[in-house]
Amino acid sequence: MQTHTTRRQLLTAIGMMGGTAALYQAMTTMGHAAETQFAGPPNLSGARTGASVLVLGAGLGGMLAAYELSKAGYKVRILEYQNRAGGRNWSLYGGDTYTELGGATQKVGFAPGHYLNPGPWRIPHHHRTLLHYCKSFGVSLEPFIQFNHNAFVHNEHAFGGKPVHFREAAADFEGNVAELLNKAIDQKALDAELTTEDKDKLKEALRGWGMLDADMKYKTNLLSSEHRGYERTPGGGVNGAPIPSEVFKFRDVIDVQVWKNMAFFMNHEMQTTMFQPVGGMGMIGKAFAKQVGGMLTYNAKVTKIMQDKAGVTVSYTDTATGKATEAKADYCVCAIPLGVLNQIENNLSGPKKSAIAAVPYGNQVKIGLQMARRFWETDDYIYGGHSFTSQDIALVSYPNYKLFEDGPGVLLGAFANGAGAFRLAGMTPEQRIEAALAQGAVFHPKTYRKEFQTGASVAWSRVPWTMGCCARWNEETRKQHYQTLVALEDRTVLVGEHASYVGCWMEGALLSSLDAITRLHKRALEA
Amino acid sequence: MIKHTAFALLLLTVPVLAQANAGGDTAGSSANTTARPVTGEQVYVQVCQGCHMADAKGGVGAGRIPALAKNSNLEDPSYPVSMIVQGRGAMPPLTDLLNPAQIAAVATYVRTHFGNNYKKPVKEADVKAIMGQ
Ligand SMILES: Cc1cc2nc3c(=O)[nH]c(=O)nc-3n(C[C@H](O)[C@H](O)[C@H](O)COP(=O)(O)OP(=O)(O)OC[C@H]3O[C@@H](n4cnc5c(N)ncnc54)[C@H](O)[C@@H]3O)c2cc1C
Numbered sequence: 001m002q003t004h005t006t007r008r009q010l011l012t013a014i015g016m017m018g019g020t021a022a023l024y025q026a027m028t029t030m031g032h033a034a035e036t037q038f039a040g041p042p043n044l045s046g047a048r049t050g051a052s053v054l055v056l057g058a059g060l061g062g063m064l065a066a067y068e069l070s071k072a073g074y075k076v077r078i079l080e081y082q083n084r085a086g087g088r089n090w091s092l093y094g095g096d097t098y099t100e101l102g103g104a105t106q107k108v109g110f111a112p113g114h115y116l117n118p119g120p121w122r123i124p125h126h127h128r129t130l131l132h133y134c135k136s137f138g139v140s141l142e143p144f145i146q147f148n149h150n151a152f153v154h155n156e157h158a159f160g161g162k163p164v165h166f167r168e169a170a171a172d173f174e175g176n177v178a179e180l181l182n183k184a185i186d187q188k189a190l191d192a193e194l195t196t197e198d199k200d201k202l203k204e205a206l207r208g209w210g211m212l213d214a215d216m217k218y219k220t221n222l223l224s225s226e227h228r229g230y231e232r233t234p235g236g237g238v239n240g241a242p243i244p245s246e247v248f249k250f251r252d253v254i255d256v257q258v259w260k261n262m263a264f265f266m267n268h269e270m271q272t273t274m275f276q277p278v279g280g281m282g283m284i285g286k287a288f289a290k291q292v293g294g295m296l297t298y299n300a301k302v303t304k305i306m307q308d309k310a311g312v313t314v315s316y317t318d319t320a321t322g323k324a325t326e327a328k329a330d331y332c333v334c335a336i337p338l339g340v341l342n343q344i345e346n347n348l349s350g351p352k353k354s355a356i357a358a359v360p361y362g363n364q365v366k367i368g369l370q371m372a373r374r375f376w377e378t379d380d381y382i383y384g385g386h387s388f389t390s391q392d393i394a395l396v397s398y399p400n401y402k403l404f405e406d407g408p409g410v411l412l413g414a415f416a417n418g419a420g421a422f423r424l425a426g427m428t429p430e431q432r433i434e435a436a437l438a439q440g441a442v443f444h445p446k447t448y449r450k451e452f453q454t455g456a457s458v459a460w461s462r463v464p465w466t467m468g469c470c471a472r473w474n475e476e477t478r479k480q481h482y483q484t485l486v487a488l489e490d491r492t493v494l495v496g497e498h499a500s501y502v503g504c505w506m507e508g509a510l511l512s513s514l515d516a517i518t519r520l521h522k523r524a525l526e527a
Numbered sequence: 528m529i530k531h532t533a534f535a536l537l538l539l540t541v542p543v544l545a546q547a548n549a550g551g552d553t554a555g556s557s558a559n560t561t562a563r564p565v566t567g568e569q570v571y572v573q574v575c576q577g578c579h580m581a582d583a584k585g586g587v588g589a590g591r592i593p594a595l596a597k598n599s600n601l602e603d604p605s606y607p608v609s610m611i612v613q614g615r616g617a618m619p620p621l622t623d624l625l626n627p628a629q630i631a632a633v634a635t636y637v638r639t640h641f642g643n644n645y646k647k648p649v650k651e652a653d654v655k656a657i658m659g660q
Binding site: 081100101102103120121122257260261264265269270301302336338339340342343356357360361362363364386388389390394395415416417418419421422423424425426459461462463464465466467468470472497502503504505508 | 551552553554555556563572573574575576577578580581584585586587588589590591592614615616617618619620624
């Protein structure tokens, strides 16, 4: 019999001998457990004299390719359909105009300094590539308030249809689970799994974590109120003594909305600390554009991509004049979203074309609502974070900037997906605002409509230059198409969040870009 | 006890591996529970219209959402049905949102509205056949 040490067995041994630190170091060396795949900027150099690259699309993926390749010595040109760089990295400010597919046009009326981020809005602390380039390109970041115990959870089918504080629901969920697990231990249901010592330890943990009383019960008392909040909070003087709040019915607490929201915050990608650029997410695209400014051609709609032994020829139309032009280069980095690329004539291979056509995109809808007064702060003590609902809008999210100011604030009044997002997308911009007001009012019934001033919406299925939010891969499509999609084919390589396993994050677009241009540069030097 | 400690340490790797399949940025809310559309027209308004527009004329930008109005590609009923079932490019497969009866209803609806006049109704069984059921 052959002895074969698996990676797992090896790690187990290291873990037992050297403890956690040694295990972590070993895992990192073996390429696991590290918080990022970013190993620093690629430092490419020594491009052949005169070698040229056409970059298609000025999103973050395309612009990073252009920046690093031009540093390596390539002659780079970027063709961008819009009159703006940044792609999905984008903020809408007062005075901006946005026309969606179908022609509906919105004139954004937000007060100066306020904005809606239609696409990306938050950055995890472990997205090291993005954070690296933000620092290099001078983008100021501030905290994005992701987790707020005091925001609401709402489901039409639980708690009598009334919103409850996340804090209360989560505390009751954990308290009840602790009580039930303790019962299972007492009823000897776990004797096969646990030693007596383990059981004692676990009971102690359940008591402390679940706020159980001396009888191991989760009840309305000052203990549970320490987690879920009080009926009357502790104060000073005569009425200083707190009064406990009443725990919810267990049936409501195990509602899907409660545990989904609890689990949401446990996602590696959603964990605090998170960041946002000062002044709007679009600041990142603007900073990237400054670095590659001279290379950019705006209003250039790519219509055809052909490559042969001699080079790449890209046809494009100037959207302002309608004039058709050709551009030629030795290589092509195509950073156009797949749904659009699928409609562009090209001579890529059959399997590559199938891969491009095979990945559907999400259909998120975001709606920004400017309120005259920051009532969520003054009346509800909510500073940033999200209130979740089972209605189509999915959430209301509170702004992380200009806190405590007297003036207006722009709420994110919807971040819809799936069926709800299709319903909102099919409406006129005015109807979307109306729906967002009607649904969001569940959290702030007295003020929501009264304080509303102006709004804007972006339905990603109707965005003229993506026709969708982000690539939605699944296990099957990954297996069948991913490697084909990312493979460098002759002189052309595809780049973007769709060419990564960090889908729907700016980090994915950047990591895809660095990987693609490193391979492209290698091939160019070997040619 | 040693066995348990080693096991606990190994658990450290699990979230890192699981994260590779994370779904990207989402609201984090539970799926909405609002009533599902029933008639062909309701399905059109609540799903297709989000892309193909209220007048079914589509739209053109860098990409193009084709018009379903006056579209001779709808003559063969299996074409719209396979588009809804399989998707293609920026048109997503919609089978996790719509059941065969709803797909039949909306296919019939677009084939008989917006300047199309292909009278033969699409049946649930036709849809199931295309879905391989
Ligand atoms: C609703 C939503 C929420 C998100 N939230 C987050 C978040 O919180 N954090 C995060 O990190 N990421 C988030 N993302 C994901 C992030 O926006 C993307 O991963 C990233 O911006 C994609 O960059 P890209 O370069 O791949 O593509 P894009 O930015 O889309 O760039 C593609 C470029 O190609 C151009 N183009 C298209 N067609 C043509 C053509 N024919 N000719 C010329 N140019 C063309 C487009 O105009 C565009 O500028 C979110 C996305 C969405 C939609």
